[in-house]
Amino acid sequence: MDVKVLVIDDSQMVRRMVSNALQGAGFATVEAVDGVDALSKLTDNGDTKLIVCDVNMPRMSGIEFLEALRNDRKSELPVVMLTTEGQPELIQRAKSLGAKGWIVKPFKADLLVAAAKKLTT
Amino acid sequence: MSVLDYLRLPPEISDFERRYLARVNRIGLYACAAFVAVTTLVAWANGTGPLLALTLGTLALVGPVVAMRTQPSPRTHSIVLGATSMVLGGLLVHFGQGPLQIEMHFAFFVLIALLAVFANPMVVLVAAATVAAHHAVVYVAAPRSVFNYQAAWWVVAVHALFVVIESVAACFVARSFFDNVIGLERIVTARTAEVTARNADMRRVLDAVTQGFVTITADGTLSPERSAAFERWFPTVTAGSTWFECLATRAPSFAERSKLAWDEVVAGFMPIELTLDQMPREFEADGAHYRVEYRPIGASEPYERFLVVMTDVSDEVARAQVEAEHRETMVVLERALVDRNGVTSFFEEAAELLKTLDHASTPMAVLQRNLHTLKGNASLFGLATIASKCHALEDLIVRTGEAPNAAQIALLRHEWERASRDAERLLGRPATVEFDEEQYAALLELVRTNAASVTILRWLRDRRMEPTQRRLAQFADQARTIAEKLQKPDLTVVIEDSGVRLDARRWRSFWGAFVHAVRNAIDHGIETPDEREEIGKPAGGRIWLRTRSDAHGVVVEVQDDGRGVNWNRLREKALAAGLPANTNDELTRAMFTDAVSTAESVTEVSGRGVGMGALLDATRALGGEVSVHSTPGVGTTVRMSFPVSASRPLESLKPAAA
Numbered sequence: 001m002d003v004k005v006l007v008i009d010d011s012q013m014v015r016r017m018v019s020n021a022l023q024g025a026g027f028a029t030v031e032a033v034d035g036v037d038a039l040s041k042l043t044d045n046g047d048t049k050l051i052v053c054d055v056n057m058p059r060m061s062g063i064e065f066l067e068a069l070r071n072d073r074k075s076e077l078p079v080v081m082l083t084t085e086g087q088p089e090l091i092q093r094a095k096s097l098g099a100k101g102w103i104v105k106p107f108k109a110d111l112l113v114a115a116a117k118k119l120t121t
Numbered sequence: 122m123s124v125l126d127y128l129r130l131p132p133e134i135s136d137f138e139r140r141y142l143a144r145v146n147r148i149g150l151y152a153c154a155a156f157v158a159v160t161t162l163v164a165w166a167n168g169t170g171p172l173l174a175l176t177l178g179t180l181a182l183v184g185p186v187v188a189m190r191t192q193p194s195p196r197t198h199s200i201v202l203g204a205t206s207m208v209l210g211g212l213l214v215h216f217g218q219g220p221l222q223i224e225m226h227f228a229f230f231v232l233i234a235l236l237a238v239f240a241n242p243m244v245v246l247v248a249a250a251t252v253a254a255h256h257a258v259v260y261v262a263a264p265r266s267v268f269n270y271q272a273a274w275w276v277v278a279v280h281a282l283f284v285v286i287e288s289v290a291a292c293f294v295a296r297s298f299f300d301n302v303i304g305l306e307r308i309v310t311a312r313t314a315e316v317t318a319r320n321a322d323m324r325r326v327l328d329a330v331t332q333g334f335v336t337i338t339a340d341g342t343l344s345p346e347r348s349a350a351f352e353r354w355f356p357t358v359t360a361g362s363t364w365f366e367c368l369a370t371r372a373p374s375f376a377e378r379s380k381l382a383w384d385e386v387v388a389g390f391m392p393i394e395l396t397l398d399q400m401p402r403e404f405e406a407d408g409a410h411y412r413v414e415y416r417p418i419g420a421s422e423p424y425e426r427f428l429v430v431m432t433d434v435s436d437e438v439a440r441a442q443v444e445a446e447h448r449e450t451m452v453v454l455e456r457a458l459v460d461r462n463g464v465t466s467f468f469e470e471a472a473e474l475l476k477t478l479d480h481a482s483t484p485m486a487v488l489q490r491n492l493h494t495l496k497g498n499a500s501l502f503g504l505a506t507i508a509s510k511c512h513a514l515e516d517l518i519v520r521t522g523e524a525p526n527a528a529q530i531a532l533l534r535h536e537w538e539r540a541s542r543d544a545e546r547l548l549g550r551p552a553t554v555e556f557d558e559e560q561y562a563a564l565l566e567l568v569r570t571n572a573a574s575v576t577i578l579r580w581l582r583d584r585r586m587e588p589t590q591r592r593l594a595q596f597a598d599q600a601r602t603i604a605e606k607l608q609k610p611d612l613t614v615v616i617e618d619s620g621v622r623l624d625a626r627r628w629r630s631f632w633g634a635f636v637h638a639v640r641n642a643i644d645h646g647i648e649t650p651d652e653r654e655e656i657g658k659p660a661g662g663r664i665w666l667r668t669r670s671d672a673h674g675v676v677v678e679v680q681d682d683g684r685g686v687n688w689n690r691l692r693e694k695a696l697a698a699g700l701p702a703n704t705n706d707e708l709t710r711a712m713f714t715d716a717v718s719t720a721e722s723v724t725e726v727s728g729r730g731v732g733m734g735a736l737l738d739a740t741r742a743l744g745g746e747v748s749v750h751s752t753p754g755v756g757t758t759v760r761m762s763f764p765v766s767a768s769r770p771l772e773s774l775k776p777a778a779a
Contacts, residue, residue, distance in 0.1 A: 101391035
């Protein structure tokens with residue numbers, strides 16, 4: 001069965017680009033528009049193996065989502081943050097919450113796929 | 122290699138060989154002395170004259186002692202010792218006469234084998250020659266001295282054959298010993314010299330290249346070998362410091378970001394191609410631009426060392442800057458050819474906006490709005506460098522929550538002054554009224570036919586009135602560019618200008634802010650092509666730009682066929698900002714309030730919630746009002762209605778009193 005990745009971003013364009021890249025490499029993707037949406041979709045899909053998450057989102061930011069994931073859900077799922085350049089504080093915050101790494105937007109599809117493969121094997 | 126070269130050692134003697142031979146020669150001499158003692162003992166036991174044995178033996182030792190005193194080469198000492206050992210062997214056989222005499226010959230074989238220790242085939246060869254000569258002479262002169270029986274010549278020949286075979290073997294052992302052990306030092310020296318030369322070559326390369334080269338370990342520690350350029354850029358670097366500490370001396374925030382990204386590289390969670398690709402690349406320090414690249418050293422992961430290549434790209438950056446400025450000048454020129462007054466009024470208005478940035482008293486909201494308007498208009502007129510400087514300042518305000526300081530504004534001002542110098546050169550005097558041939562003929566005709574002065578005045582005044590068609594066409598161009606940028610291609614723009622003409626000077630500020638309405642319609646109104654197709658709309662969006670004028674005044678409209686205003690979301694935002702949001706009017710007002718924006722992301726084209734406020738202000742300045750009509754899923758119309766007074770020219774139409 002395809003490895004399932006949860007893609008969280010409020011921008012439909014980014015979600016679509018991430019999904020396309022991952023699906024092209026044989027991953028299955030589930031999309032969520034923000035942290036709240038992501039938490040609801042995570043219950044339905046216990047088989048998710050990786051989360052790719054934007055930082056700036058309405059309702060629940062990427063950092064808040066990460067906190068909820070680690071503290072409330074007690075989940076240790078690998079999370080990769082999507083950021084724009086020059087956000088050292090956010091990156092450090094995400095790292096302290098156990099984010100595996102971060103990918104700077106705009107990202108290169110092949111490198112995103114390489115990261116997803118490395119984190120799911 | 123010929124046999125002779127094999128037997129003869131290369132002439133130079135290394136220090137190692139010299140020390141070795143000195144020691145072995147000394148031991149050889151002691152061994153010879155001991156041999157004399159043994160021969161004397163044998164002579165005494167055998168009753169063959171120990172005194173003579175001692176005398177002859179001691180005389181034989183004179184040779185090597187003299188050689189070691191007088192000859193400079195230790196190899197000569199070895200050769201003399203070799204020959205002496207054979208003479209001593211001969212003495213042993215001579216004084217060993219009796220039943221054991223033939224056994225005494227074993228001494229020769231033992232000695233020849235031992236001579237290999239001198240690592241010199243010549244020693245073996247000379248010894249073999251000595252023993253051969255000794256046997257030949259003594260066999261003829263005093264046969265009893267060598268053989269204790271009547272030996273035939275062929276017996277002597279068999280005897281000699283063993284010596285030859287052993288000598289060949291001993292030569293081989295000696296030469297191998299020399300080449301592989303004694304000569305090893307020579308090989309090491311040669312290699313060392315080669316490596317030193319290569320290092321010197323490398324050093325010359327490192328001194329000559331204009332790039333900064335240095336290798337670092339995974340924890341960032343610098344290697345001592347660095348190129349001269351590196352030393353020049355970081356003169357204060359101390360032993361054991363890391364690359365990032367080094368970098369921090371010139372560009373602290375770049376260093377911090379680099380260190381953070383480097384932690385990712387060495388953590389190894391993410392693929393190294395990705396993490397290296399995300400290393401911050403360019404920085405500016407003391408007026409120069411540098412590019413930094415990282416390359417792993419070694420065949421495969423985990424890499425322990427990395428090459429850091431730093432290049433001064435100031436020239437490249439300066440060239441790109443000049444090219445960009447040149448391109449912009451061309452764009453401004455093109456615009457000026459089509460719409461000279463439009464360009465002039467843009468520059469006049471932008472200059473006004475820029476002035477407000479310098480006043481410390483300017484409220485933050487106004488500052489943001491003016492920056493935003495300036496950014497929009499600059500990109501409308503193709504001044505991308507100014508637009509990007511404005512964007513950077515906007516970013517700064519959002520990030521720090523503080524107004525930019527004088528130095529940061531100066532960057533924008535500097536860019537602005539360059540652009541306006543160019544524009545002045547291209548445009549000459551600002552704002553001119555031009556007549557073409559046809560218009561000139563019409564004017565002459567009016568005067569010639571004694572037309573009423575009011576008619577002539579109206580005619581002249583109308584030359585100052587600009588057809589809105591020209592403006593709307595400009596916005597249509599801009600709209601298509603924005604749509605491309607936002608990945609919403611194939612935008613259709615419909616212009617319905619109804620032949621309206623307006624005074625360019627009176628409407629200058631309004632047109633400056635109007636671009637926000639166009640931008641909003643595309644960014645927030647028009648859906649993405651995918652969304653549109655899902656709900657059965659054509660993939661490309663459509664907007665209408667309208668002007669019309671009637672007895673009630675002038676109307677300017679932007680209509681889109683997009684998703685419509687999300688009133689609920691707008692209400693949430695308005696309430697969050699502490700604004701009333703019950704009636705449609707209140708909601709419309711909220712929509713045009715700074716800091717309330719339904720945008721969920723900030724892009725280079727819109728979304729900071731300041732543009733619509735500028736539009737509202739500009740509309741009100743002309744006595745107008747804004748209304749919004751929106752149907753979910755069908756589209757939105759933003760309508761600006763102005764009183765009749767706004768459609769009048771600035772000049773009075775009343776002829777002066779006669």
